[in-house]
Amino acid sequence: MLSPSRLHIPRAPARPGEAPDFSYLQLSAAGAVPRPEITVNASEVTGLATQLVRVLDNTHQAVGAWHPHLDPAELQIGLRHMLLTRLFDERMQKTQRQGRISFYVKCTGEEAVSVAAAMALEPHDMLFPAYRNQGLQMVRGQPLVALMNQLLSNTGDMCKGRQLPVMYHSSAARLFSISGNLATQFPQAVGWAMAAAIKGEEHIAASWIGEGSSAAADFHHALLFASTYRAPVILNVVNNQWAISTFQGCAAGDSPSFAARGPGYGIPGLRVDGNDFLAVYAVTRWAAERARKGHGATLIELVTYRASAHSTSDDPARYRPRDEAERWPLGDPIERLKAHLCVLGEWSEPRHTALLEELEAQVTVAWKEACIFGTLSEGPRLDPALMFDDVYQHLPPHLAEQREQLRAARAAQGKG
Amino acid sequence: MPNKNIRDAINETLKLEMRRDPRVVVFGEDVVGGLGGSSGIEEAAGGTFGITTGLAAEFGRRRVLDMPITESAIIGMAGGAALTGLRPVAELMFIDFIGVCFDQILNQIAKFRYMFGGKADVPLVIRTMIGAGMGTGPQHSQALYNVLAHVPGIKVVLPSNAYDAKGLLTTAIRDNDPVIFCEHKAIYTESCEVPDESYAIPFGQAAITRTGKDVTVVALSRMVLLANAVADRLAKEGISVEVLDPRTISPLDTASILASVAKTGRLVVVDECNPFCSVASEITSLVACEALSSLKSAPVKVTAPHTPVPATPHLEQLYVPSPAAIEKAIRATLAG
Numbered sequence: 093m094l095s096p097s098r099l100h101i102p103r104a105p106a107r108p109g110e111a112p113d114f115s116y117l118q119l120s121a122a123g124a125v126p127r128p129e130i131t132v133n134a135s136e137v138t139g140l141a142t143q144l145v146r147v148l149d150n151t152h153q154a155v156g157a158w159h160p161h162l163d164p165a166e167l168q169i170g171l172r173h174m175l176l177t178r179l180f181d182e183r184m185q186k187t188q189r190q191g192r193i194s195f196y197v198k199c200t201g202e203e204a205v206s207v208a209a210a211m212a213l214e215p216h217d218m219l220f221p222a223y224r225n226q227g228l229q230m231v232r233g234q235p236l237v238a239l240m241n242q243l244l245s246n247t248g249d250m251c252k253g254r255q256l257p258v259m260y261h262s263s264a265a266r267l268f269s270i271s272g273n274l275a276t277q278f279p280q281a282v283g284w285a286m287a288a289a290i291k292g293e294e295h296i297a298a299s300w301i302g303e304g305s306s307a308a309a310d311f312h313h314a315l316l317f318a319s320t321y322r323a324p325v326i327l328n329v330v331n332n333q334w335a336i337s338t339f340q341g342c343a344a345g346d347s348p349s350f351a352a353r354g355p356g357y358g359i360p361g362l363r364v365d366g367n368d369f370l371a372v373y374a375v376t377r378w379a380a381e382r383a384r385k386g387h388g389a390t391l392i393e394l395v396t397y398r399a400s401a402h403s404t405s406d407d408p409a410r411y412r413p414r415d416e417a418e419r420w421p422l423g424d425p426i427e428r429l430k431a432h433l434c435v436l437g438e439w440s441e442p443r444h445t446a447l448l449e450e451l452e453a454q455v456t457v458a459w460k461e462a463c464i465f466g467t468l469s470e471g472p473r474l475d476p477a478l479m480f481d482d483v484y485q486h487l488p489p490h491l492a493e494q495r496e497q498l499r500a501a502r503a504a505q506g507k508g
Numbered sequence: 509m510p511n512k513n514i515r516d517a518i519n520e521t522l523k524l525e526m527r528r529d530p531r532v533v534v535f536g537e538d539v540v541g542g543l544g545g546s547s548g549i550e551e552a553a554g555g556t557f558g559i560t561t562g563l564a565a566e567f568g569r570r571r572v573l574d575m576p577i578t579e580s581a582i583i584g585m586a587g588g589a590a591l592t593g594l595r596p597v598a599e600l601m602f603i604d605f606i607g608v609c610f611d612q613i614l615n616q617i618a619k620f621r622y623m624f625g626g627k628a629d630v631p632l633v634i635r636t637m638i639g640a641g642m643g644t645g646p647q648h649s650q651a652l653y654n655v656l657a658h659v660p661g662i663k664v665v666l667p668s669n670a671y672d673a674k675g676l677l678t679t680a681i682r683d684n685d686p687v688i689f690c691e692h693k694a695i696y697t698e699s700c701e702v703p704d705e706s707y708a709i710p711f712g713q714a715a716i717t718r719t720g721k722d723v724t725v726v727a728l729s730r731m732v733l734l735a736n737a738v739a740d741r742l743a744k745e746g747i748s749v750e751v752l753d754p755r756t757i758s759p760l761d762t763a764s765i766l767a768s769v770a771k772t773g774r775l776v777v778v779d780e781c782n783p784f785c786s787v788a789s790e791i792t793s794l795v796a797c798e799a800l801s802s803l804k805s806a807p808v809k810v811t812a813p814h815t816p817v818p819a820t821p822h823l824e825q826l827y828v829p830s831p832a833a834i835e836k837a838i839r840a841t842l843a844g
């Protein structure tokens with residue numbers, strides 16, 4: 093007897109008005125997951141794609157084979173970068189609410205994902221961020237004023253007023269330009285890594301993508317190329333559980349994890365607690381060494397939670413329980429690193445407060461300076477002629493003519 | 509008659525068509541919203557711009573599907589589903605994302621009927637958001653409808669008001685050819701009188717939004733609003749401007765354009781796209797080829813410059829055709 097075929101329509105574990113439910117999350121105890129040799133084949137470590145690498149235990153001690161044994165001074169730097177990222181986010185969100193910038197994207201709760209990874213890499217490694225990786229910008233020392241100028245689209249804007257706020261870049265800091273269209277950075281990072289290998293350079297590339305965006309074909313092409321050529325690249329999926337209003341299971345399908353996409357392509361997939369600074373650092377180091385020594389790419393799934401709205405144009409209360417963030421079982425990355433440092437005797441509440449004050453002041457000073465370059469309503473403005481530059485290397489005659497028409501039209505109105 | 513804005517008119521049309529025909533389904537990213545909790549329909553997000561609010565609640569999650577973020581698959585599977593007789597309305601959040609699904613549109617959906625020897629209907633609508641004016645920069649502000657209008661086999665619709673949005677979307681959903689329905693993101697809240705019941709506006713029929721005798725202004729999408737405002741202002745000076753909104757650019761109502769130019773003898777085309785190989789060029793070439801003798805002066809095209817769209821509002825404002833530029837063009841045709 094034939095029966096009608098069926099469709100499975102995935103359901104978010106909880107929607108507004110329901111109790112948050114994270115029972116779908118597979119967790120491992122801190123220290124429980126083995127650390128293989130970097131030479132390992134993907135097929136030998138498929139278990140790593142469903143377990144969860146964790147270093148910090150419930151008593152805030154670092155345990156297990158993945159413990160990276162970092163100097164406390166390094167950990168303090170990590171804490172500083174994460175705090176700066178969070179304060180910067182909060183302040184920029186506020187300025188957006190005041191109408192001083194048009195748009196902003198926070199990464200609250202996901203700071204370790206970017207900060208620990210960037211610290212685990214070498215300054216010359218090339219980074220291909222998504223739009224929620226501002227921690228990379230912080231670790232690479234992008235001046236706050238430069239970031240703010242981009243957000244303000246002002247006369248100091250590295251993008252010359254052309255890109256959406258948060259689409260930063262810096263060739264000096266080796267941070268690739270962020271794209272508004274998702275997933276494109278993944279094949280580009282693989283291409284960069286292959287080019288580095290073709291040219292005989294020692295640098296590797298790393299890229300980040302949201303779990304929602306990992307549905308895009310670019311993600312899959314990138315994995316295939318990274319596998320075929322054993323490209324020296326680290327491919328990170330930031331699984332923060334939500335892609336705007338769509339829960340992670342939509343992009344995962346029936347796969348047990350995003351890391352599990354790796355072995356299918358012949359790439360080891362590591363699933364890691366993205367809110368555990370030490371664990372993120374350790375797996376990134378492992379993947380970097382593997383890439384540098386010619387053993388190829390690694391796919392890392394960072395399990396974390398988007399504690400903030402998708403962007404300043406989004407209201408998550410419309411699609412997920414209001415108290416979901418508080419119930420997130422992997423805690424807050426800043427609180428966890430702070431607690432670990434305190435347990436080590438390398439940190440204290442007074443030091444924390446002092447650091448917060450110092451960083452707040454740093455953000456305030458930078459904002460004042462950035463405003464001198466112009467805001468949406470005041471100060472100097474970008475020269476409209478800039479609109480015609482950089483479309484091509486050399487300004488073609490038709491654009492020269494259009495630029496002149498615009499100048500003449502503005503002059504006729506008594507502007508410019 | 510009640511006033512409705514474009515967003516609500518589209519939402520209402522989707523509901524009416526889904527009630528009328530169980531084969532109509534909605535596919536896209538974030539189209540379901542927060543449904544499922546005790547939140548009620550009101551709180552359901554229903555699309556990032558709220559266009560699909562309430563659909564999943566009324567029609568169930570089999571007919572309103574949130575999909576993974578991969579437009580090539582969304583559009584490709586919607587094309588496949590359309591061939592089976594379903595009538596999908598697939599949402600491409602921003603037309604800029606056409607880059608990743610263009611092969612399905614260009615080489616498949618547009619050509620199915622032709623390549624299959626006429627044996628297949630392709631009742632697919634792709635709703636998408638176009639245009640500048642919201643500071644969304646080079647990758648989220650393009651208009652690009654000219655690129656689609658260039659492809660034989662698909663129809664391209666550009667509603668400029670809520671009344672037309674409803675009537676044209678109805679036609680699009682009932683049409684057996686693939687239709688790209690281009691919603692301008694900066695005019696969703698523009699409202700006008702819209703009947704509650706369903707009605708269809710045929711494709712290929714322009715609307716004259718202002719009647720005049722001195723100059724014809726053909727304007728597209730949001731540019732119709734600007735052209736209307738300029739026409740009203742110039743009327744006070746005694747300049748009589750006829751504004752023509754083609755409403756669909758593929759098919760294009762060439763007869764109405766030619767008839768209007770035959771009357772006025774002057775043509776201005778206002779098009780937010782880049783000028784090279786644009787609909788503005790198509791319409792001026794139409795008039796040059798078919799109605800040269802009725803022209804009293806050279807046609808003028810008012811378009812964006814041939815550059816990407818800048819993000820910062822100050823530059824974006826200069827980028828998009830302005831009322832001042834439209835007025836200047838009208839005066840130029842009158843002087844010539």
Ligand SMILES: Cc1ncc(C[n+]2csc(CCOP(=O)(O)OP(=O)(O)O)c2C)c(N)n1
Nearest residue numbers: 224272273274302303304305334335336605
């Ligand atoms: C090609 C493309 N499709 C859709 C979008 C619209 N969009 C922007 S962000 C987003 C959600 C991405 O979610 P995820 O990848 O999980 O990253 P997160 O925002 O959670 O960090 C969507 C659908 C886009 N920018 N580009």
